[in-house]
Amino acid sequence: MPFPAAWYSDSVKLASIVLTWLGVAVTTATGCGGMTNGRELTEPVVTVVPDEFVVRDVRKDAARKLACQVPAVEAEIDGWAGAEGNVIAFGCGYRVTYYLRCMTSHQCTIKPFD
DSSP, rough: OOOOGGGGGGTTOEEEEEEEEEEEEEEEEEEOOSSOOOOOOOOOOOOOOOOOHHHHHHHHHHHHTTOGGGGEEEEEEEEEEEEEEEEEEEETEEEEEEEEEEEEEEEEEEEEOO
C-alpha cells in the first residue's frame, strides 16, 4: 500500500518491510530505516540489574544470617538473566545465595536461596 508523500516531511524516508509470521506475509512501512539489506527485526533485550542500594540491602540481610558485620560482607551478581537472577553474599568464612527479581533497578524482591 503506497503512502502519500504529503504525510511525511522530507527528512523521513520510508522503508518497506515484509514480515513473515505463521506463513502469512504482512507488508508494513516504517520511517528512518527499519529492516534493510536482509537484516531481521528482533525484540529489544532489556536487562534490569540491581543498583547499589539493592546490593546494600542484600549485604545487610546476609550480615545477620552470617553473624557478620555489614562492612565485612561482600556481594556479587551471579547468573543474571533479564530482570532476575542470583546474588551471592559472602563474609566471615560463609556465604549465602539470594534470588532477586527486579521491576526496576532499585525495586527488587530478595529471597534467600539456600
